[in-house]
Amino acid sequence: MPLAESWQTAEIPGPKKASLIIKPDIADAIIRRAKRPIMIVGYGAVEYEVEGIKLIECLIELANKGKIPVVVTASTAREFLNRGFSPAALMPAVDIGNRLTDPAWKGLDGKESYDLAIFVGLPYSMEWTILSGLKHFAPYLKTMTLDCVYQPNASWSFPNSTIKDWAANLRGIVENLGD
Amino acid sequence: MPLAESWQTAEIPGPKKASLIIKPDIADAIIRRAKRPIMIVGYGAVEYEVEGIKLIECLIELANKGKIPVVVTASTAREFLNRGFSPAALMPAVDIGNRLTDPAWKGLDGKESYDLAIFVGLPYSMEWTILSGLKHFAPYLKTMTLDCVYQPNASWSFPNSTIKDWAANLRGIVENLGD
Amino acid sequence: MVELRRDSVNVKIKELNSDIAHFRDLSITIGAITKETWVEPMGPTPYPSLTTLRSWDLKLLERYKPFYLPFCDLCCMCTYGKCDLTGNKLGACGISMAAQQSRTVLLAACIGASTHTAHARDLLTHLIERYGEDHPINVGELNVDIEAPLTRLVCGIKPVNLGDFEEVLDYCEKQLTQLLSVTHTGQEGNNLDFESKVFHAGMIDHVGMEVADIAQISALGFPKSDPEASLADLGLGTVDIKKPVILVIGHNVPPATEIIDYLKTRDLMSEAEVTGICCTALDMTRYSAKAKIIGPISWQLRYVRSGVPDVIVIDEQCIRADILQEAQHIHAPLIATSGKNCCGLPDRTHDVPDEIVADFVSGKITGALILDPVKVGEVAVRTALAIAPKREKHKLLPTHDELIKLAKKCTGCVLCRRACPNDLPISYAVKAAAQGNISGLDELYDDCVGCGRCESACPQKIPVHSIIVAAAEKKTRDESYRIRTGRGAIQDIEIRKVGGPLVLGEIPGIVAFVGCANFPKGSREVAEMCMEFAKRRYIVCTSGCSAISAGMYRNEEGKTAYEIYPGSFEAGGIVNVGSCVSNAHISGAAIKIASIFARRPLRGNYEEIADYVYNRVGAVGVAWGAMSQKAASIAAGFWRLGIPVVVGPHGTKYRRMLLGRSDKEQDWYVYDARTGEKVYGGPVPEHLFFAAETKEEAMVMVAKLTMRPNDTSKGRAIKLTNYIDLHKRLIGGMPHDVHLLVRKQADIPLTMKEDIEKILKEMEWTEHEIPDPTLLSRMIRKSKEA
Amino acid sequence: MVELRRDSVNVKIKELNSDIAHFRDLSITIGAITKETWVEPMGPTPYPSLTTLRSWDLKLLERYKPFYLPFCDLCCMCTYGKCDLTGNKLGACGISMAAQQSRTVLLAACIGASTHTAHARDLLTHLIERYGEDHPINVGELNVDIEAPLTRLVCGIKPVNLGDFEEVLDYCEKQLTQLLSVTHTGQEGNNLDFESKVFHAGMIDHVGMEVADIAQISALGFPKSDPEASLADLGLGTVDIKKPVILVIGHNVPPATEIIDYLKTRDLMSEAEVTGICCTALDMTRYSAKAKIIGPISWQLRYVRSGVPDVIVIDEQCIRADILQEAQHIHAPLIATSGKNCCGLPDRTHDVPDEIVADFVSGKITGALILDPVKVGEVAVRTALAIAPKREKHKLLPTHDELIKLAKKCTGCVLCRRACPNDLPISYAVKAAAQGNISGLDELYDDCVGCGRCESACPQKIPVHSIIVAAAEKKTRDESYRIRTGRGAIQDIEIRKVGGPLVLGEIPGIVAFVGCANFPKGSREVAEMCMEFAKRRYIVCTSGCSAISAGMYRNEEGKTAYEIYPGSFEAGGIVNVGSCVSNAHISGAAIKIASIFARRPLRGNYEEIADYVYNRVGAVGVAWGAMSQKAASIAAGFWRLGIPVVVGPHGTKYRRMLLGRSDKEQDWYVYDARTGEKVYGGPVPEHLFFAAETKEEAMVMVAKLTMRPNDTSKGRAIKLTNYIDLHKRLIGGMPHDVHLLVRKQADIPLTMKEDIEKILKEMEWTEHEIPDPTLLSRMIRKSKEA
Ligand code: SF4
Ligand code: SF4
Ligand code: SF4
Ligand code: SF4
Ligand code: SF4
Ligand code: SF4
Ligand code: SF4
Ligand code: SF4
Secondary structure (H helix, E strand, C coil): CCCCCCCCCCCCCCCCCCEECCCHHHHHHHHHHCCCEEEEECCHHHHCEECCEEHHHHHHHHHHHHCCCEEECCCCHHHHHHCCCCCCEECCHHHHHHHHCCCCCCCCCCCCCCCEEEEECCCHHHHHHHHHHHHHHCCCCEEEECCCCCCCCCCEECCCCCHHHHHHHHHHHHHHHHC | CCCCCCCCCCCCCCCCCCEECCCHHHHHHHHHHCCCEEEEECCHHHHCEECCEEHHHHHHHHHHHHCCCEEECCCCHHHHHHCCCCCCEECCHHHHHHHHCCCCCCCCCCCCCCCEEEEECCCHHHHHHHHHHHHHHCCCCEEEECCCCCCCCCCEECCCCCHHHHHHHHHHHHHHHHC | CCCEEEEEEEEEEEEEECCCCEEEEEEEEEEEECCCCCCCCCCCCCCCCCCCCHHHHHHHHHHCEEEECCCCCEECCCCCCCEECHHHCCCCCCCCHHHHHHHHHHHHHHHHHHHHHHHHHHHHHHHHHHHCCCCECCCCHHHCCCCCHHHHHHHCCCCCEHHHHHHHHHHHHHHHHHHHHHCCCCCCCCHHHHHHHHHHHHHHHHHHHHHHHHHHHHHHCCCCCCCCCCEEEECHHHCCCCCCEEEEECCCCHHHHHHHHHHHHCCCHHHCEEEEEHHHHHHHHHHCCCCEEEECHHHHHHHHHCCCCCEEEECCCCCCCCHHHHHHHCCCCEEECECCECCCCCECCCCCHHHHHHHHHHCCCCEEECCCHHHHHHHHHHHHHHHHHHHCCCCCCCCHHHHHHHHHCCCCCCHHHHHCCCCCCHHHHHHHHHCCCCHHHHHHHHHCCCCCHHHHHCCCCCCHHHHHHHHCHHHHHCCCEEEECCCCCCCHHHHHHHHHHHHHCCCCCEEEECCCECCCCCCHHHHHHHHHHHHCCCEEEEEHHHHHHHCCCECCCCCEHHHHCCCCCCCCCEEEEECHHHHHHHHHHHHHHHHHHCCCCCCCCHHHHHHHHHHHCCEEEEECECCCHHHHHHHHHHHHCCCCEEECHHHHHHCEEEECCCCCHHHHEEEECCCCCEEECCCCCCEEEEECCCHHHHHHHHHHHCCCCCCCHHHHHHHHHHHHHHHHHHHCCCCCCHHHHCCCHHHCCHHHHHHHHHHHHHCCCCCCCCCCEECCHHHCHHHHHC | CCCEEEEEEEEEEEEEECCCCEEEEEEEEEEEECCCCCCCCCCCCCCCCCCCCHHHHHHHHHHCEEEECCCCCEECCCCCCCEECHHHCCCCCCCCHHHHHHHHHHHHHHHHHHHHHHHHHHHHHHHHHHHCCCCECCCCHHHCCCCCHHHHHHHCCCCCEHHHHHHHHHHHHHHHHHHHHHCCCCCCCCHHHHHHHHHHHHHHHHHHHHHHHHHHHHHHCCCCCCCCCCEEEECHHHCCCCCCEEEEECCCCHHHHHHHHHHHHCCCCCCCEEEEEHHHHHHHHHHCCCCEEEECHHHHHHHHHCCCCCEEEECCCCCCCCHHHHHHHCCCCEEECECCECCCCCECCCCCHHHHHHHHHHCCCCEEECCCHHHHHHHHHHHHHHHHHHHCCCCCCCCHHHHHHHHHCCCCCCHHHHHCCCCCCHHHHHHHHHCCCCHHHHHHHHHCCCCCHHHHHCCCCCCHHHHHHHHCHHHHHCCCEEEECCCCCCCHHHHHHHHHHHHHCCCCCEEEECCCECCCCCCHHHHHHHHHHHHCCCEEEEEHHHHHHHCCCECCCCCEHHHHCCCCCCCCCEEEEECHHHHHHHHHHHHHHHHHHCCCCCCCCHHHHHHHHHHHCCEEEEECECCCHHHHHHHHHHHHCCCCEEECHHHHHHCEEEECCCCCHHHHEEEECCCCCEEECCCCCCEEEEECCCHHHHHHHHHHHCCCCCCCHHHHHHHHHHHHHHHHHHHCCCCCCHHHHCCCHHHCCHHHHHHHHHHHHHCCCCCCCCCCEECCHHHCHHHHHC
């Protein structure tokens, strides 16, 4: 499995491609460095299990530790609510994507623009296209994906990974953030 | 200068990309392994100088040592003739490219199909498109480029290199072949 | 006012002398004076040009700005390129990424609209040849007065006979040539102007579709606005494989109707099966409900590889480009019948049927191009009858054992999955199959769109799609459903009945499920959505592959949507209008609400009608599997009328969404037609083009998008009830934007009063007036009176 | 045979009763009976459909098989994609890489042909509005009898008045809609059938171009087939920058002619400069030779940034998409004049000129859309006169010192070069400039196509293109040339004179330099090629940007090509036919040779004429800088007529070549029309679409491609002389394929006898007969007589 190729073989990006998150530290550093991060979680978060733990739980931990507001897309809200976590917004993926391209948008709380958007759990090609929209039309924004597949249109992405490596990485990030 | 990106930034290839010739040995091995190599030399061969020696002289040496028939394209023939070297054919680049996609073509000498086509000195984007034609429509043929820039549509290509590194590489190939 | 028609007034002049010439026995046949007169005066914009409706488009586009989703970082449209458009770079022609994306959308819309228009042209030419240009238009007997709402609205003419449509298509072709030229390097430089032209292409597309469907309804005797159009068989399981089987694929029905005629006139209808895929199938069942529909576009590979079809007849559009090879694999002759798709076959149009049939039967040829539908009818039937007994259904699907053996070749390289548009976990399923467990493969069948990319990708040459289909053999045998055949247009009387409830909001909306089968999770989701909205007493329309998919699912009682819900255009109806070109009846219905119910002038009066539909008619299109360029132009035709369209996740590949910003209050001001003041109308409909991630998200969005600024309080309360209820059920919790959708206390649904009021309080909500909304300053009554 | 024409026969009927209606005072105006009659009977293929000429196309395509050069490994045309088409994979729609490449070519050809047809439509509509539909067609006074060879050949009609062209364009638009629909997902599946449709698009394109140019020649008084059309000024250096300067860019001339009319009627012609880029410039000088041409498309950025233009007027096609920003940078108002390119500007069409001018002068607006050429004329002139004194030529090019300072910011990242389509060594030149040596930059100017990509790419925001132009300031000041204004069609008498020598081979061929300016090494190569072939007594034609480039070079005596060589269609002439749409006169000339000289029936008789041209008329097109989709369709129109086209190295980006295989003897058999036997005709012309790597390769290939199977020995000897001579001089040594081109001893040029005979002996050459060649079995005379 090639590390830094689009997971869907044909979704070839152009000259501008995501840097690889080879170690959790990198992701950790990026998140720490961000002044105003936001996380966008798609329906995949409910479907994936990482070593017995649902991805969604890992993400809740991450959001809590990192104090990152979470936008929940699609039909994923219930799973968050059930776990006692209140998303900052329920909003379709294209809607939050669209708002993020507006340099005048002051965020969900009306305070300030976001500088980092962390995506996870959207359908691969939809995440690909939305990240492409942000790559081209939100130059002030960095994007990252926490999926286990390479998303070339993000600023940073994991490589295509086995579920095992991915789980270790995610856990690494969450644990580091806890420091 | 990125090593394995198209020299012309926008000439992004798809999923199938050239392997890098990182050391002259690799090229050498490929050429030795080929049963029926052919070399296609474009007008750039006359224009480039590598450390005081014209590229064309290096190529003549290579062709002689490796007993590789040479097809000379464009307006390059005179320079070969002047150096006492008789190209196997004078033929436009698109013509030799076209013949190479014909599995029934038995080569310039009518004996057998070629299994390796070595390109050098075509205009970058023309070499790009012709190598693309061969990549898609000559599956039985391997292609290599000796230019100092990465050609993703070849089977093997040098990385984007400085003239100096490139010269060293070329010399390496020629010398190895002499063995 | 009198109207010229092509008819039979013949002026004979025995002798005429003029300065220029002298002639005798001159006979001039001119269009006659219609008895029926169309008293409606011409509106402001008959036959609009590229720029006529630009200001209307820009009004919509100001609210619904494109959110670009570049599908490629590059442009490769001319030899200056490729050009790198990342990071605000301009192409060699000076174009920006934004303009390039809109340009690509325009190109797709032009291709789509041309496809329908070219189809309409071929169909019309054929039907005029066969039935005469004087053949009257008849879409609904006496129940339909406004026979061609789009033609009247856009062109400002009232077609009476088939021949009247010629000039309509002339107009469409002229506009499409203009529009396509705009995509040339170095033409339009502004992204929004490109978008305005996309809307123009969409409008033209709907006119083209209307011509095509009205022509075939009128000439071929399709159901005429019939809510009780018959039910037809649907599904692989409905085919009697012991009989000779003909398969038709495509969109242009004449070859199929000729096949049926040939069978009928020879009393062979029960001796053979006529089966179809895609729109030709839908239209063929409108001609004879004895014909059978196999499935939407995605059923092509699986049906052909089942070996069942003995002869395959293709016409145009949505045909797999590898159909010739696939047909050859199962030894089924292929007949191509359209100049648009010749498949490289020898042209046998002018040969006698005997010879062609003989060549097919002897295997001398495996395919032929026959550009004469009548001859196709004869050749297809005779070949099928002759070949079936000796062919023995050359099946290409592996047996269970073969399947396991094939699966064992798998190296687990995952390239199949990486090629699958739906990222299906194929390699897991193959691995399991190698160990004898085929349930994973069987499960994939439901989500697979049948594209075959997994096979192309497999380095082990495992026929991945075939083993999926083979593993689901039992399912395919059980595919046996009923679908209401396409009824065509909506009756004027139906419009009159629902107009009030719709505009006043008692019927929460019209939801149209249209377009192709590029579904993220198979056909079933469309059926489920249809049923849910019908149950909630929306008016549900279907067409094209979605109409087929809507029927491919049974509820607990074993009934399909079409068996449960009536076919009438009413609350809780599921109205299959027909094939893709029948989509024009859906936009036509919206137009007819403005015209018949609200008595807005129709003729050449596009802006006012669109303004009406946009502000008052709660219609939403859903193209859950939108795949094609036609889907792009169909959607664009809805947008210009102010009708939002929801697509599935693959829809983001259309390069851009058109999204409103409910959080920007200033975006949602409208004129109050009573006062001329600009007042807040609320963020409704919120979006014009929206891709949903999941079926659930789509359904909730659809419920929201039926809201319109002029909803009565009662109507808004019903719409809110549906929206909130669906949100709670499908997404979880209350929606976060209720306060933006409630305008007055009276809007609040009684059953949800408490929850909602809590939110309103939190959000410091205050009441605002319900306007008489319009985006057009000229519609302000005060100024009119002044 | 009588012909209906739009004319002035008016039938008045006082009262008429029919079954259907009763009417009074009916006045029917019908087309009159033309006095002139066209006795030629209708040929077999008037108004051909998608498939009518398919068998002819497939004959050509069997010889000239596509050599595909995929420009991308993927297809991204629908939402099933992107699809990976490498390694024989099929797309989700089943398409193969070969078919996908041909489909892309078809798309380009459709865009190109639509662009010309849509342009023709707008132009015709405008000219009919202004001059009436009865305005007579006049392309060459009494010197031209066959006024519209393509229209006659393709449509089978003989147009007399402007109005007669309406139905011709209706036909074009209908075909284009059909063709575009073929590019839809799931239509044509065969690559060669796609190619046949490419040819169809090309043929339509030439008809559309013919209509456009004939209409403007007839109505606007352009030179009428005039070999002595005046010379006009060409080049940046010809502009008097002290005067107010108007710049027009594009292809649609009416706004420019209105500007000239406004100036003329007010006696202001000497008070202002009217300058132009691209085809509008060419056509404007056909209207008034006082107007000035700045250069081809690639001069846009450099001229605008010079700050010289005070007002910029754009119409349609080949306009930089960023022209509004560029105009704003130099504070020049921009007037958009076409619905096809609105640039996002406010529509001021219906405002009074006073207001618009005032808004421009005050700076309230920087651009406006004005869809009325007359109003444009007034507004442009008045604005330029008012604004020029206060604008002071807002130059954007850096001074020498600024340039050095900018160059110092360079980090040597090489991204500029990696963005440059011609891989120009920009970073070296910038580095040198940083050290004060601007000669490298100055040298780049000659090869630079002015695309601006280097600037977009530069992370240091160095305005790379501007510093190149600034470094070449002296050169730009010296750009002062003369060009013969476009003469339009070729006279019948010229055809009669050259027909014999051409077909018999005394004139070695017709070489047409057409199309855009995407040259690999700047404009100069075109000029050099033109002069070389004129010197060798070929008939040289030029058009479009190539016609401009051909004039931008002086020989040692300081003369440009147009000053040295005559403008007549004769050996050694350089014939500027005009703008891009004037290309139709070049294909038209080839057709007229078959019709006038060889007396082949013309009317609706495409195949026979094409067969004649292909086998007998040694014409070759050279589109050295072919860039656009129009270039693709123009080339395709030549191909279908059997005329080979040579493009520059960027031409490989058109996705495929059409190459013959001279080494495959079996490919080159033709019927001998005398005997009906299939005989070897030799590999001539060797290719149909060929991309050359260098100018030298192109010239040698051109000389070879003028050969035709029916060349007389004398003719072949002359052609061989040119070929071998050019080969020796430009490539080196004898060509390797002489033995394939000599048919009989008598073919051998005397001066080269020894060399050639040596080769012939080596190659064991034997004589073969010269056939009376045809690809059409129906042209065999024996069978006809039988
Ligand atoms: S736009 Fe499409 S065809 Fe062009 S380079 Fe991008 S992916 Fe390839
Ligand atoms: S159309 Fe424009 S952006 Fe596209 S390849 Fe051509 S020059 Fe580049
Ligand atoms: S055929 Fe089905 S499983 Fe295979 S790639 Fe297509 S959708 Fe995926
Ligand atoms: S592509 Fe073929 S070999 Fe690879 S995982 Fe899929 S089925 Fe197995
Ligand atoms: S719905 Fe789409 S896929 Fe189906 S027939 Fe219509 S256009 Fe084709
Ligand atoms: S048109 Fe065919 S090859 Fe292209 S993206 Fe669509 S399915 Fe894939
Ligand atoms: S403007 Fe000239 S130098 Fe710059 S990239 Fe274009 S061709 Fe090259
Ligand atoms: S891109 Fe700019 S900084 Fe880089 S080498 Fe070119 S001029 Fe210098």
